Amino acid sequence: MQSMLNQIYINKNVIDAARERMTYIFDEFENVCVSISGGKDSTVLAHLALLEANKRDRRIGIFFLDEEVVYDSTIAQIKYLMSMYPENTVKLWFQIEFNLTNSTSIKDGQLKCWERGKHDLWMRSKEPDSIQYKPWDRTKETIRDKNKGFGFYDALDNFQDSRKDTAFLVGLRATESPNRWRAVSKNPGYKDVYWCTKRKNGSVNFYPLYDWNFHDIWKYIYDAGLKYSKIYDYQYKKGMGLQEIRVSSLIHEKSFKALVELPEFEPKTYDKLMKRIGGIAVGHIYGKDNKMLRARTLPKNLKSWREYRDFLLETYPDVSKRDIFVKRYAKYLDNNYVARQECRQLILNDYENNLPVDNKPDPREETIKKWRELL
């Protein structure tokens, strides 16, 4: 899809602009908290915020919600960022129990990370100084999707809602996720500032890197001499395209492709992941295959995507989740174009609807109709 975002160059570079935004945030808010993922964007964001904190002799929260099933290189990067300016850092490394979708297995469709009683299966031990119990009022805890249970975004929401008058800094960039950017920047979230969104309890999410491009991030990392996740180097050496080079989660419906290269990049992580949860080998073998997880080629024994969808629905092992799909698909058009996308959702356990279906008449059928008329 073509992005409708329009970048206009002005007489100011993105670093100066981001520094000015940091100054503004620190002037306006006593409490500042940076969310990090171990990726390149949050590395730059944390560094800029820590420099400002150091200049002012203040302490800021560095928040990492640990999904357990992540690259070892991500953990190394988190440790690096959290120890960069220890005198200015409040370590908020969360290792709490929450649910993650596992797209690679229909039987093992959900992983409860850091599950109690399964210490011996965890990918690694918890950090001695991490936050291991939910530090908010459980009676007021919110859950977005009851089908899924307490998930990643619920942990984020409840953490943020438990803090008052806090500026949460997020490394969102407009060019990376134009749709999300459009959604968050519609209205000013704080005073007349558009690069932020308002949250509960006087808190605000700020996006100080919103106008940075891919190359701005890498230039900053190079110029500031920062360390970055080794995964980027592996991906670069492997010849992956600019759009593919990213450090993501390993098992959810948008990131399972990472499993294809995982044994090559981090064999130990792959080995531990195999023992931790089902479907990992499937993700490794078929992550980029058109027939299986990506649902781009119809299996030979089926005549149409509609037939394939009906077969998947009939044989879907988790009955409670099957009803979610049945209910959802009843509202959609019944054609092969839509059915192919439904197959993808079913194969990837996407009961949360994170891969939305483009519900429209089948363009292929339109083309056939055109050729029938003309020929």
Next chain:
Amino acid sequence: MIRIGLNQREKQKIIDEYLNNGIKKVFCFYYKDFPVKYKFDCNIEYVEYSDIEMYKFFYRLLEEISSDSLIIMDGCMRTQNRSELIYNCAHHYLNQTPHRIIFEYFPIIDTKEDFMILLDFDQPNKYKGKSFDYLFLQQEGILVKPHKVRMELLPVEVTEADKVKYEAKRDNLFDNLGSKDPDTVPRTLQLFAGDMKKRVIKPELQYVARNKRFKLENVLSYDDINKKGDYIVIDTHYRRLNMNDFLKTTGMEKIKYLCTTLSIDSVIISEFAEWKARLDAIYAQSNLY
């Protein structure tokens, strides 16, 4: 600046004049089927189209291209997807210098929206996200030398038996389409109709067909044609871009097309007429040489 439809000599002249703007190095991007060679004293580097997005070129070129560099995009409109990664990479280079010359043979590949790719080369950022408007043709430094292509139809008689065979083939293709791409139907039918044109092929004339199925020395495939000439078309190339390349390579402005009364040839003719109308509308509203 954007210059459309020029030959090698005319392009050389424009570059020669442009080099007076204190240019220290020229970077010329070209497509492999149309290699270019310019003569001047200034340092020049040629970069093939497919290398534009390669890491080994990308970071080096970003370092080397500066405000006193001239970038020539010579026939680099190779895909209709305006957001293609390769174009985005090119925009990064183009953003680093105000000196840009865009050469192209035709102003579009197929639709008028394709022209926005050239405008994006010439003015990276200015037109991002905007749709084509004829007004844009007047707002930038665009000069066009039109190539007014036309089609001459050379009728080929088909018998009733041929028509029956053709209709049976068509019905069979639709019935057995399965999950195949529906565009394979007209493509296959064109080859089928092309076979019926074999009887009018004359040994003293040169022809072009989609492939080498006729096994005749005077019938070449599109891939074989690499120089100027006059060819009678048995089947058109199913990709508009390749058809345009054929016209550019041969220099033909009149397509002599062997035409039956079968429905597939009506489709070919009307698609050509629609493309020509889009092309002529751009020519009509541009500043011409």
